[in-house]
Structure formats: C-alpha cells, structure tokens
Amino acid sequence: MIKNLRFVYPVLLATLGVTFAPATANAISFIPRSDLTDSQFQQLIDSGKFTETFVAQGRIGNNALNGTQEFDLLDADNNLLPVAQGQRIWETGEAVDFTLEYTGSLVNYWLGGELLSSDIFSAPFTDIFLRTRATGDTVVVMLSDLFLNGIEIPGLISASSGNANEIDYLQITDIPDIFTLVGKATLAWANDPPENSQLAYQIKVGRINPDDPETVPEPSLVLSLAGGAALMSFRKLKRKSGSHSKVL
Numbered sequence: 001m002i003k004n005l006r007f008v009y010p011v012l013l014a015t016l017g018v019t020f021a022p023a024t025a026n027a028i029s030f031i032p033r034s035d036l037t038d039s040q041f042q043q044l045i046d047s048g049k050f051t052e053t054f055v056a057q058g059r060i061g062n063n064a065l066n067g068t069q070e071f072d073l074l075d076a077d078n079n080l081l082p083v084a085q086g087q088r089i090w091e092t093g094e095a096v097d098f099t100l101e102y103t104g105s106l107v108n109y110w111l112g113g114e115l116l117s118s119d120i121f122s123a124p125f126t127d128i129f130l131r132t133r134a135t136g137d138t139v140v141v142m143l144s145d146l147f148l149n150g151i152e153i154p155g156l157i158s159a160s161s162g163n164a165n166e167i168d169y170l171q172i173t174d175i176p177d178i179f180t181l182v183g184k185a186t187l188a189w190a191n192d193p194p195e196n197s198q199l200a201y202q203i204k205v206g207r208i209n210p211d212d213p214e215t216v217p218e219p220s221l222v223l224s225l226a227g228g229a230a231l232m233s234f235r236k237l238k239r240k241s242g243s244h245s246k247v248l
Helices: 008-016 038-046 219-240
Strands: 023-025 028-032 050-061 071-075 081-086 095-102 107-111 114-118 127-136 139-148 151-153 156-160 164-173 179-189 196-208
Touching (some): 050 095, 095 196
Antiparallel strands (some): 139 179
C-alpha cells in the first residue's frame, strides 16, 4: 500500500508508457483533450454534435462492499442512471485490470474480475471519451496500459493537491462498432480516502454527428475555389508589377 504520493506521481506517469501527442494507429485515432471542460463536453451533447449512448464508470464510492457503488454502467438516455452496478474495495496505488467490450448485442464491463452486463445499448458508435477526475488533497486517478482492439492508446491521469478539482479528457475516434477496450485503473491517495466521485473515471461511448452535408462544400469544390482565388491573386499581383507585364 502506498502511503506517500510524492513517490507515486513519477511512477504513475512512467507507466503511461506512450506520448500525449495526437496520433493515428490504423483507423483508430486519439486526441488529448486537456482543454476540454465538463461544461464544454455537455455543450457537445446539447448541441447534437455528440450523442452519448452509455458510460462505464469506476469510482472510489464508499470503498466498501456495501452502500454506495464503486463501478457501474450508466444509461445516457435515462439521466445517466445505473443499469448495472457493483462494489469493490480499492487499495491505494493498486493497478486494477478492466475490460469494456461491445459484442454487437451486449455491453460487458469487467473491473477486477467482477462483471457488469447490459443488452439495452446498440451501435453505431464512432467515438469514446475517456474522463478522469481527482478532487482532494494529494490524490490521483489514472488509466494506463490501454489497448482498443489491440491498438495502443495513450493513458490518462488526473492528480490533485490542496483540494483542487482536476479533470482530464482523451478522445478516441473512428472506433469500430464492435470493440474491446482493456487497461488498468489506479486510484491513489496519501491521507484519508476520498469519497463518492472525488476519485473517478468514465468511459463515455457514443457517436459524433457530422455537420449538415449541405453546408459542407465538396472537396473538389473547395479545390476549385482555392485555385480560382489563387489565380485571381496572381493576376492582381502581375498587374501591380507594371504595365509591361504579361499575364498568361
């Protein structure tokens, strides 16, 4: 059990194992969204740009096998109420295996060997938003060793000291409708254990809704307009260079 997080931060950061630069692996892309706030994420939903279907969550809860839950599956169409929930005891600094999969008809979410399932959710999916939250004095939540259908994904970490509220996002795009996400979840604290969602992570699954295609020019039209604008600019430049210039 880890008692002093002064030694935890470097170790946890090292275990993330990959850089945080935007990158693409095969068809799946990942985008660090450290600039994204909870209110901005909600605006994506309210504006119709992102449709959230379900959320797999892990949290500190009351860190006991009774009372408040420590992990659950949430229905985004029903005010994020749980459709399945479970309880566990977290050990500070322990990396706990998790798996989230969609089989085409069933969502399965394993955390530390315990399984939650639901058959009420359905594709299509395009994106996953990972979210971590750390609130309290010297606390950390981290997702590491992440692989989506065998493709390595950057980790995500939130660390708080002085009772700050730290929230971070990572967006995974172009996901297949049938997928398996595996990784490790770590919750750590130096003093008294936090409560409820002061240490928490969410895996938010849904789809990005493209803009109205009528408002987006075709690529060929964009190139045509760009070429026309460049030609006009060139002709204007030639005229300004002198009366003896000849425009071809």
